[in-house]
Amino acid sequence: MTTQAFPGAVDPVAFRAALRLYPARYRRERGDELSAVFADSTDGVGRLATVREALDLGSYGLRMRTGLTATSLAGRLLALAAPLIAGAVAGLGLTRGGYDALRPAGYSLWELPDRLTQVPYFLWNVGQVFVPLLLVAAVLAGRWRLARFAALAVAFVGLWGAVWASVVYAPETWICLLEIAQASPVLLAGLLFALAPLELLERPTWRDRAVVAAAAVGGGLVLWAEDFYSSFVLMDGAAAAALLLVPLFALLFAARERPAPAAVGLAVLPLTAGFSLFRLWQVVGGVWNLLPMAGGLLVVLLAAGRLLRRGGAGAGGGRSLA
Numbered sequence: 001m002t003t004q005a006f007p008g009a010v011d012p013v014a015f016r017a018a019l020r021l022y023p024a025r026y027r028r029e030r031g032d033e034l035s036a037v038f039a040d041s042t043d044g045v046g047r048l049a050t051v052r053e054a055l056d057l058g059s060y061g062l063r064m065r066t067g068l069t070a071t072s073l074a075g076r077l078l079a080l081a082a083p084l085i086a087g088a089v090a091g092l093g094l095t096r097g098g099y100d101a102l103r104p105a106g107y108s109l110w111e112l113p114d115r116l117t118q119v120p121y122f123l124w125n126v127g128q129v130f131v132p133l134l135l136v137a138a139v140l141a142g143r144w145r146l147a148r149f150a151a152l153a154v155a156f157v158g159l160w161g162a163v164w165a166s167v168v169y170a171p172e173t174w175i176c177l178l179e180i181a182q183a184s185p186v187l188l189a190g191l192l193f194a195l196a197p198l199e200l201l202e203r204p205t206w207r208d209r210a211v212v213a214a215a216a217v218g219g220g221l222v223l224w225a226e227d228f229y230s231s232f233v234l235m236d237g238a239a240a241a242a243l244l245l246v247p248l249f250a251l252l253f254a255a256r257e258r259p260a261p262a263a264v265g266l267a268v269l270p271l272t273a274g275f276s277l278f279r280l281w282q283v284v285g286g287v288w289n290l291l292p293m294a295g296g297l298l299v300v301l302l303a304a305g306r307l308l309r310r311g312g313a314g315a316g317g318g319r320s321l322a
Contacts, residue, residue, distance in 0.1 A: 014054035021061030063197065070197040077254050077262055079200035082193050083208065084267035086139045086147070087215030088222070089154065089189035090132035092271055095220035097129035099228050120164045127157035128186050135193065139212060142203035151193035158187025177278055182229050184274025192270055215267060222271045229275060240279035243272040248300065 015038050019027055022034075038057060042050040060069075068075045131154050138147035161183030169176035204212070225243065227233040233240075250265025281290050 014051055015057070018054045018058035018061060021058045021065065023061075023064055026064060068195055068197065070200050073254060075197045076200060077251075077259055077266060078192065078196040079198070080259050081263035081266040082147075082196040082198075082201065083139050083204065083212050084215040084263055085189050085193050085270070086132070086135045086151070087212040088219035088267045088271055089186060090136045091216030091219030092185055092223050093129045093132045093219075094216070095223045096228065097125070099223075100125065117164075117168050120160070121168075124157065124161040124164055124183070127160065128183075131157050132186070132189075135190075136212065136216070140204060140209050142201075144198040144201050148194055148198060151190045153190070155187050155190025155194065158183050158185070158190060162187060177281070178229070181274040181278040185271045188270030188273065192266070218268070219271060222268060226272070226275055234279050234282045237280060237283035240276040240283070244269075244276035244280070244297075247272060248297070 015035065019031060019034065022030075034057070038053060041053050045053075063069045063075070068078060070076070070079070131150070135147060135150040135154055138144070138150050162180045165176050165179030165183065169179060222243075223229075225239075247265035247268040250261050251269075252262070253259070253265070254262035277290075277294075280293065284290050284293070
């Protein structure tokens with residue numbers, strides 16, 4: 001493969017970096033074509049636009065490596081589940097916000113030790129309620145590129161909560177892990193949505209919007225099933241395992257060409273995985289006792305992943321939520 005000169009770029013470094021993200025065989029077969037397209041698209045556009053083109057090029061290379069393209073079964077499943085994920089995480093946030101608002105006046109986030117912990121915690125609580133609403137608004141309007149940015153913002157809110165818990169409660173392992181488990185649904189849901197190939201999604205119909213609303217109700221019900229992360233359910237290992245394994249095994253329906261239940265499972269899994277693992281850790285009595293169970297789950301996930309990647313040559317194109 002030869003690398004062409006780029007009339008609109010200072011040098012081809014950005015292109016070469018993006019091209020490295022593609023599988024080696026694809027680089028050998030299509031490298032010259034990608035080089036020509038990149039040169040044309042960056043001709044006279046300036047450094048910032050060149051970097052943006054390189055990022056788009058590189059992101060698709062990562063999709064090819066991970067099997068999350070529009071032609072893969074995993075990519076199509078993510079695209080089908082993405083609006084459900086948005087609705088579910090928004091419903092979970094609204095339900096949690098309403099629950100916190102109705103708590104007795106004596107229980108308040110302002111009981112935290114000092115303002116340096118209160119303000120970040122307040123931002124985290126507000127963010128998990130309102131930022132997912134921005135994601136849902138973009139989904140309902142069919143603004144998928146905007147929705148991807150909103151999903152990354154949702155993931156950042158979850159990361160903010162996890163980092164806050166790690167800093168404030170680092171000496172107290174139990175409460176630190178509990179707070180991280182509560183932040184994990186927002187973090188995982190945002191990341192999963194951002195990974196979806198948005199070219200498969202079309203402008204939603206009213207029926208599709210009703211499905212998103214139903215997903216929001218489902219997100220609230222999931223939080224209710226987890227008793228709003230209360231300590232009363234921490235030793236209920238059977239319920240924790242069910243909330244983890246049922247959506248996990250629902251993913252296998254995709255390999256049987258039944259994407260609807262698989263998409264529902266994929267939308268529920270980020271909402272339940274973190275707190276369920278925390279509850280199972282409580283039941284089995286420590287990390288080391290949890291490792292065999294985690295190993296078994298890893299084997300199941302790898303097997304499911306191989307099945308999903310194997311279905312890569314199926315139909316592409318746009319699709320509806322319902």
